[in-house]
Amino acid sequence: MNVRKMRSDDVPMLRCIEQSVLTGRGRLDFSPPREVFVLESEGTIVGYVAMHVMVPEAEILDISVRRQKQGNGLGKTLMKNVVAHCRQRGVETIHLETAAGDDHALAFFRSMGFSTIRRRQGYYEDAGDALAMALDIGGEP
Numbered sequence: 190m191n192v193r194k195m196r197s198d199d200v201p202m203l204r205c206i207e208q209s210v211l212t213g214r215g216r217l218d219f220s221p222p223r224e225v226f227v228l229e230s231e232g233t234i235v236g237y238v239a240m241h242v243m244v245p246e247a248e249i250l251d252i253s254v255r256r257q258k259q260g261n262g263l264g265k266t267l268m269k270n271v272v273a274h275c276r277q278r279g280v281e282t283i284h285l286e287t288a289a290g291d292d293h294a295l296a297f298f299r300s301m302g303f304s305t306i307r308r309r310q311g312y313y314e315d316a317g318d319a320l321a322m323a324l325d326i327g328g329e330p
């Protein structure tokens with residue numbers, strides 16, 4: 190298992206994963222200043238995380254694991270690497286928004302230590318609510 194920065198020739202594979210999770214959020218912009226990290230397993234990209242780092246804060250724009258590979262700890266591996274990267278850069282708080290009705294994603298983020306900060310009503314195009322979540326990583330080893 191290996192986490193590395195995205196290369197431009199990774200985009201087709203990232204689009205493939207994006208489609209496999211079918212979140213209905215549309216196509217994500219993978220270009221700078223967004224930072225994208227990919228998780229490789231046996232030479233294949235199985236997940237990615239896209240984020241925007243604005244020290245001392247960072248925002249996770251998307252984290253996705255190929256549908257067939259979910260539930261095997263890959264999301265956790267990716268997130269731990271992102272947290273370590275953020276800490277090295279001097280980030281103190283990581284933010285994200287996720288659909289309030291997505292129990293799976295909420296369980297995942299809570300398991301990684303994220304707390305709900307507020308509810309954003311009608312945040313998504315389909316008028317669904319979002320939950321703003323945050324993880325404080327400042328001051329930890």
Ligand SMILES: CC(C)(COP(=O)(O)OP(=O)(O)OC[C@H]1O[C@@H](n2cnc3c(N)ncnc32)[C@H](O)[C@@H]1OP(=O)(O)O)[C@@H](O)C(=O)NCCC(=O)NCCS
Nearest residue numbers: 210251252253254259260261262263264265294296297300
């Ligand atoms: C959310 C996502 C990134 C999690 O990745 P994953 O590889 O499936 O998650 P992991 O196997 O690493 O699970 C880590 C923890 O999350 C929680 N979790 C994961 N799947 C869960 C489920 N179906 N139900 C409840 N908890 C779950 C568990 O606490 C788990 O820890 P444990 O296995 O030690 O109990 C992945 O499922 C995904 O790509 N989903 C679609 C895209 C998405 O919704 N992204 C988030 C919004 S940006």
